[in-house]
Amino acid sequence: MGRITAGLLAAVFLLSACHRPYYIQEHHDQFYSVKNDKADSGFVNMLAPYKKSMDAQMQVVIGHADTTLYKAQPESTLGDFLADAQLTMAQKIDKEVIAAVANYGGIRVPYISAGEITLGKMYEMMPFDNMLVIAEVPGDVMKHFCDHIARAKGWPVSGIRFDIVGTEARNIYIDGSPLDVHKTYKIAVNDYMANGGDNCDFLVPLKKATTNIFIRDALIAYVKKREEQHQPLHPKIENRLQYGN
Amino acid sequence: MATRRTFIKKAAAGGALMLAGGFPYQSLAGERVQKLTILHTNDVHSHLEPFPMDGGKYQGQGGVAQRAALVEQVRQQEEHVLLLDAGDIFQGTPYFNLYKGEPEIKAMSMLGYDACTMGNHDFDAGVEGFAKQLPHANFPVLTANYDFTNTVLEGKTHPYKIFRKGKLKIGIFGLGVELHGLVSDHAYGNTKYIDPLVTARTVTEKLKKNEKCDMVICLSHLGYQYDSNKVSDMVLAKETENIDLIIGGHTHTFLDKPMSVINKNGGETIINQVGWAGLRLGQLDFVFDSKKGSKLANAQSVIIAKQTRAF
Numbered sequence: 001m002g003r004i005t006a007g008l009l010a011a012v013f014l015l016s017a018c019h020r021p022y023y024i025q026e027h028h029d030q031f032y033s034v035k036n037d038k039a040d041s042g043f044v045n046m047l048a049p050y051k052k053s054m055d056a057q058m059q060v061v062i063g064h065a066d067t068t069l070y071k072a073q074p075e076s077t078l079g080d081f082l083a084d085a086q087l088t089m090a091q092k093i094d095k096e097v098i099a100a101v102a103n104y105g106g107i108r109v110p111y112i113s114a115g116e117i118t119l120g121k122m123y124e125m126m127p128f129d130n131m132l133v134i135a136e137v138p139g140d141v142m143k144h145f146c147d148h149i150a151r152a153k154g155w156p157v158s159g160i161r162f163d164i165v166g167t168e169a170r171n172i173y174i175d176g177s178p179l180d181v182h183k184t185y186k187i188a189v190n191d192y193m194a195n196g197g198d199n200c201d202f203l204v205p206l207k208k209a210t211t212n213i214f215i216r217d218a219l220i221a222y223v224k225k226r227e228e229q230h231q232p233l234h235p236k237i238e239n240r241l242q243y244g245n
Numbered sequence: 246m247a248t249r250r251t252f253i254k255k256a257a258a259g260g261a262l263m264l265a266g267g268f269p270y271q272s273l274a275g276e277r278v279q280k281l282t283i284l285h286t287n288d289v290h291s292h293l294e295p296f297p298m299d300g301g302k303y304q305g306q307g308g309v310a311q312r313a314a315l316v317e318q319v320r321q322q323e324e325h326v327l328l329l330d331a332g333d334i335f336q337g338t339p340y341f342n343l344y345k346g347e348p349e350i351k352a353m354s355m356l357g358y359d360a361c362t363m364g365n366h367d368f369d370a371g372v373e374g375f376a377k378q379l380p381h382a383n384f385p386v387l388t389a390n391y392d393f394t395n396t397v398l399e400g401k402t403h404p405y406k407i408f409r410k411g412k413l414k415i416g417i418f419g420l421g422v423e424l425h426g427l428v429s430d431h432a433y434g435n436t437k438y439i440d441p442l443v444t445a446r447t448v449t450e451k452l453k454k455n456e457k458c459d460m461v462i463c464l465s466h467l468g469y470q471y472d473s474n475k476v477s478d479m480v481l482a483k484e485t486e487n488i489d490l491i492i493g494g495h496t497h498t499f500l501d502k503p504m505s506v507i508n509k510n511g512g513e514t515i516i517n518q519v520g521w522a523g524l525r526l527g528q529l530d531f532v533f534d535s536k537k538g539s540k541l542a543n544a545q546s547v548i549i550a551k552q553t554r555a556f
Contacts, residue, residue: 019414022279022459022533024489029503031519032315032526036295036305040317043310043352047293050340050348058339068301108290108337113299123339127291128369192429199426 058120063223064232069112071104074154074164074243077235078107078125083158085222086215090134090188093211097134098175099159100188101145102215103198104152106130117223117233126216130190136207139181144202146172146179152198154241163244170244190215279411279533281460282323284316286330287494288364288521290337291349296522307523309352315526316356323530325410328357331494332364332421332466335375337522345370350381358384360406362419362464363391364494368432372396387419387464390444392437405448407456413533416452419464420445420481422495441467441476442484449487459533460489468495469504469518482506482514490515490529497521503529 069077079102087100109125137145146162146169149155154164162172172179193200194208226233295308320326330353335346353361363386367375376397379386389404405418420441424433445463452458463481470479478493486509493516503517519525 019457020412020535021457022413022535023537024460024531025534026532027515028530030528034307034311034315034523034526036311038314039308039310040313043313043355046351046355047348050344054339054343111301113301115299120339123342124337127336127342195429196426197429
């Protein structure tokens with residue numbers, strides 16, 4: 001018995017002795033800003049066939065902006081552009097749509113520089129194949145929706161104005177009139193939100209019409225229309241949402 | 246780059262001292278001391294090319310070929326390097342819309358990534374879409390709190406992996422963010438999200454106590470910190486005992502210095518994150534000693550730097 005125990009102990013000791021422990025004594029940190037000056041040609045070559053085909057499709061100029069558009073909260077020029085494009089497209093389908101809301105996290109670029117706007121830039125801004133959805137939102141849910149936007153510190157809206165006070169939306173105006181909890185509003189959103197994304201669970205049970213139009217295509221159509229009219233995007237903050245009291 | 250210069254300077258000083266016979270225990274120190282370099286990225290989001298020269302804030306920055314040149318430079322200097330990514334490899338440029346992640350994963354394999362975890366956007370083409378690109382990956386995907394049973398990813402990821410670098414045993418595991426409310430239901434399908442704190446405690450106990458890893462690293466896509474009490478890297482660091490380093494992602498946080506947190510064991514847990522889009526590459530150098538608690542003089546610690554091994 002004793003011999004077996006000793007043998008076992010020895011085995012256990014040997015097993016654990018396989019690895020001599022080491023302890024962290026110190027650490028140093030740094031980071032590199034990845035810059036254009038040095039590139040590994042192997043990677044450039046690997047990407048080349050992908051890039052060639054992609055650029056042929058994406059480096060197409062579809063319009064212009066006269067000022068750089070930025071992503072920010074509570075309101076931003078990129079956000080206004082997105083929500084306006086959404087509303088414009090939705091109104092082509094249903095004239096009763098009076099406002100649009102997009103989730104802030106859905107904008108995937110920090111800025112779009114002044115000058116030419118390429119098709120590829122629209123893919124970067126809105127890479128998701130999210131569809132345009134028209135939701136029928138009762139007034140009380142609309143209040144909840146605005147509070148949700150307020151808690152998130154402000155999302156892109158069009159046709160909606162309110163003040164963000166703490167975690168609450170106050171002085172809410174929909175299409176120029178104060179929010180009426182007894183009315184039902186037709187609001188243009190995306191299918192990600194309509195299906196509960198970004199914690200929009202309150203939109204899930206609502207009556208909705210799903211279009212087969214990508215949000216990205218709404219952006220592209222908006223830019224192209226402005227270009228046809230010789231009106232570059234002219235971003236400016238309109239105080240749709242404000243932090244206030 | 247200042248740190249790098251100091252390091253080389255220290256190396257030179259150490260070398261000179263040794264030549265002068267200042268370190269009679271050079272061989273002992275060589276045995277006792279081990280160095281590990283961690284290079285890391287997060288939320289690269291299909292940014293394979295540098296940002297265009299359009300006058301914008303990030304113009305000319307980023308790019309996988311440029312990152313590769315930096316990684317190669319560090320690998321020339323350091324003997325033991327781990328290259329890690331904390332998820333959201335996919336989605337953000339037309340590369341992903343057109344090629345569904347193939348060039349992203351191919352590039353990571355070419356770069357010699359040692360491991361990655363999955364971010365929420367790595368589900369954007371569904372679990373099927375991610376699984377489809379896995380044949381291009383020559384590195385493991387680590388995620389401990391997504392249960393992929395009855396999905397096409399079942400058996401294709403690992404909760405953790407143990408890496409041996411020199412005499413060191415490094416345990417690395419992955420944690421992902423809650424999918425419901427963030428990722429479309431149809432995209433994650435039957436994937437089950439498991440509490441990251443509970444998972445972390447179980448996995449790290451195993452890595453530290455059973456596997457006797459010298460270091461435990463978490464590749465996390467939980468996010469750095471939130472106003473609410475939602476689980477984040479800060480919460481994870483404070484509420485667990487056995488994590489030495491958290492390589493984070495999801496919140497696109499640019500940390501100029503890693504965050505040092507006192508964990509539940511009273512020890513140090515380091516959190517780092519390098520923004521997004523491959524704009525930065527993070528580097529953390531760890532010096533290990535087989536003698537617990539012995540503080541190494543700076544000159545000694547560089548003995549194991551590759552450029553001084555000739556001594």
